[in-house]
Amino acid sequence: MQTAADPVGSHRVLAPAGALPQTAERLDTRADLWPDEVRVRVERLNLDAASYRQLAEKHHGDGAAVRAEVLAIVRERGKMHNPVTGSGGMLIGTVEEVGPASPLGLRVGDRVATLVSLTLTPLVIEDGLQSWDGGSEQVPADGYAILFGRSIAAPLPADLPAELGLAVMDVCGAPALTRRVVDGYAQPVVAVIGGAGKSGALSLAAARRAGAARTIGVVPHEAEAALLRDAGLADEVVVADARDPLALHDAVRAAGGPADVTVVCVDVPGCEPGAILATAARGTVVFFSMATSFSAAALGAEGLAADVQMLIGNGYVPGHADYALELVRGNAGVRGLFERRL
Structure with a gap:
């Protein structure tokens, strides 16, 4: 077991040994932070277009089934990493804790968009996605995500609606x-x-x-x-x-x-x-x-x-x-x- 955090997040990899977070099968999603990490309270996910299309087509547009599969992926892998398309998406939320050695320049209370893929972001969903009907790429959610020392996040623009800002940053x-x-x-x-x-x-x-x-x-x-x-x-x-x-x-x-x-x-x-x-x-x-x-x-x-x-x-x-x-x-x-x- 690693005793020091890695800026790219390898200390969060549970399997397989030696993998980076993006290629890992499972990530450690514990809420306790390593010194250079940041925890974000999730407000909304934006699923990658290819991933959402694959899920919607697989389940013939059944939103409940799409929602159930997204929850299963996140629960099993500790991240939103579609095993078919290999893609994930990104999220917006509010910073709720910052490790003392974090280099990201974020502060508690900042509303941010993560500019790194959900395929490498430790993620926990706590509300069962109850506010999402499975019918769109944007997913209202409550839970938390972990950013590493080498992650990227940007403040949400105050002059644009959150949904619009999320959509833009997803493809920026x-x-x-x-x-x-x-x-x-x-x-x-x-x-x-x-x-x-x-x-x-x-x-x-x-x-x-x-x-x-x-x-x-x-x-x-x-x-x-x-x-x-x-x-x-x-x-x-x-x-x-x-x-x-x-x-x-x-x-x-x-x-x-x-x-x-x-x-x-x-x-x-x-x-x-x-x-x-x-x-x-x-x-x-x-x-x-x-x-x-x-x-x-x-x-x-x-x-x-x-x-x-x-x-x-x-x-x-x-x-x-x-x-x-x-x-x-x-x-x-x-x-x-x-x-x-x-």
Whole structure:
């Protein structure tokens, strides 16, 4: 047994030995803190989109069954770590205790959003999720979570409703990484697959602000297209099934592609070949979805002889939360789309 806390949280791993918290099967969820830890009283969880979709489809939309499975996962694993998708989400809450050696700069009473995944966050649910009907990604909850010395948390913005702030911070890594990639090109064409979703809308706004010459939003059906057109976030909005490589390729090219930068923000598997085909030679594909198969992406690009750079969006870029909130505050289209989805 460890006698000192590890900033990355390995002291909380119960099984298997030697694992880090994210890959662990079970975490220690005791409320007593190690010196560099912080305990947060949970107010609301935001389940990762791929995880929620998998649970909802598995249980055919039965909210009670979805709720029961989430509770079972948290109880058995000591964290919200979907064993099928490998993803979790994040949470908001109020700091209730701070260890004397915590480097996070948090104080008791701070309302914060955790910017690290629930897949590595020790979590206890104490109310049985009685206020959640299982019908949405946002989960009202009462319980507590533990942050490590190397965790990340940000104060909730006072000028935005908590539900909106949570939704923005859940995907704040996507626009920051999109901006960084677009900055590396001179007036690129940028295609965002899943452009009417939360991360997609922010990525389109970031691409335009970063100097994209043309933005293309790809959505799966006309209802999503109407949402995106109303938001005014893309120069072109096209309807295509991202799982159909040739259809996606043709749709992006007809809209002004191929794309120099393609950002994948959908929560369904099977979009890797189409995203690669839609991207120009020497272009970049950013996979910002937990439904992505990275082996399919690598082998698919090889099989297509596609000279593209492929990046995994890991959810963290310095300053990502502030940047995403700035986009929401300053872009009525982004904010309106988020509010309609909430």
